[in-house]
Amino acid sequence: MPTVIFQSPDGTERKVTAASGTVLMQAAVANGVEGIVAECGGNASCATCHVYVAAAQSELVGPPNDVEDEMLDFTAAERRPTSRLSCQIQLTDLLDGLLVRVPEEQV
Numbered sequence: 001m002p003t004v005i006f007q008s009p010d011g012t013e014r015k016v017t018a019a020s021g022t023v024l025m026q027a028a029v030a031n032g033v034e035g036i037v038a039e040c041g042g043n044a045s046c047a048t049c050h051v052y053v054a055a056a057q058s059e060l061v062g063p064p065n066d067v068e069d070e071m072l073d074f075t076a077a078e079r080r081p082t083s084r085l086s087c088q089i090q091l092t093d094l095l096d097g098l099l100v101r102v103p104e105e106q107v
Contacts, residue, residue: 025087035102042087054099077103
């Protein structure tokens with residue numbers, strides 16, 4: 001079961017463990033991670049689950065698909081090279097220890 005570290009804008013970290021195959025956004029919401037709004041419920045249509053993947057781990061996560069890439073243009077916080085929608089990241093054992101930073105604003 002992979003563990004993900006969510007880092008809030010103030011630097012506070014929260015570790016969440018979820019089963020492989022769980023979507024990152026679902027793990028965050030189920031564990032009450034602040035800053036992951038997830039208004040659309042995981043349909044990649046609201047950009048309120050935006051996160052910044054740690055640069056050293058971005059290749060493990062892979063690039064966004066075309067729909068996600070377009071949606072990332074509408075995030076409330078600055079889009080960065082490692083921006084992803086957490087609803088589009090499926091957790092695997094390979095992602096154990098993944099560090100994602102939650103932006104200051106989602107809406």
